[in-house]
Amino acid sequence: DTGVSQDPRHKITKRGQNVTFRCDPISEHNRLYWYRQTLGQGPEFLTYFQNEAQLEKSRLLSDRFSAERPKGSFSTLEIQRTEQGDSAMYLCASPRPGQEYLAGELFFGEGSRLTVL
Amino acid sequence: RKEVEQDPGPFNVPEGATVAFNCTYSNSASQSFFWYRQDCRKEPKLLMSVYSSGNEDGRFTAQLNRASQYISLLIRDSKLSDSATYLCVVRGTDKLIFGTGTRLQVFP
Numbered sequence: 177d178t179g180v181s182q183d184p185r186h187k188i189t190k191r192g193q194n195v196t197f198r199c200d201p202i203s204e205h206n207r208l209y210w211y212r213q214t215l216g217q218g219p220e221f222l223t224y225f226q227n228e229a230q231l232e233k234s235r236l237l238s239d240r241f242s243a244e245r246p247k248g249s250f251s252t253l254e255i256q257r258t259e260q261g262d263s264a265m266y267l268c269a270s271p272r273p274g275q276e277y278l279a280g281e282l283f284f285g286e287g288s289r290l291t292v293l
Numbered sequence: 294r295k296e297v298e299q300d301p302g303p304f305n306v307p308e309g310a311t312v313a314f315n316c317t318y319s320n321s322a323s324q325s326f327f328w329y330r331q332d333c334r335k336e337p338k339l340l341m342s343v344y345s346s347g348n349e350d351g352r353f354t355a356q357l358n359r360a361s362q363y364i365s366l367l368i369r370d371s372k373l374s375d376s377a378t379y380l381c382v383v384r385g386t387d388k389l390i391f392g393t394g395t396r397l398q399v400f401p
Binding site: 209213216267280 | 303338339390391
């Protein structure tokens, strides 16, 4: 158990619907990352937060995607008007506890697997 | 060109074999490198960091060639439990950049 929890673990939805994923990172850690992983690929960076501030967004994060971390604790990732190409595993991660910045180790949650029909 | 490139495999090897994975990265300014392991349907986990002088952790040896922008992972005496995907990772500015991963299957 990495201390990063994600919900739901699985989501099946129809094209055009909105979905929201939640991540609870390692407690009191100020950094939180979102990645996306499709079959046969490595995790791809989407965005990250320093406390409640979203500091970087990948160009993969189209305008249908929005991420928030309102109180600097848990985070949500919403996908609006889902498309079949959004089917993937969405992974949340925190750096090692006690490290203010990312040195090299990320602790990942078990992911939220999205299937868009 | 992808920032981190790996041969996706799969590498199918018998128990006890030695297997090597290679990886290249495109940003010559990169400073930190890692190998992560990902079991099927599980999250990635850090296997080991890669240091300029090369480093070893038990049966695993990682090496870095900055001039060629090349990273390697050597696994000696392969075990069935080594079957997994091995992800080459480069630290970018405040994020980790993952390769596609190389799948290893060790058979009895």
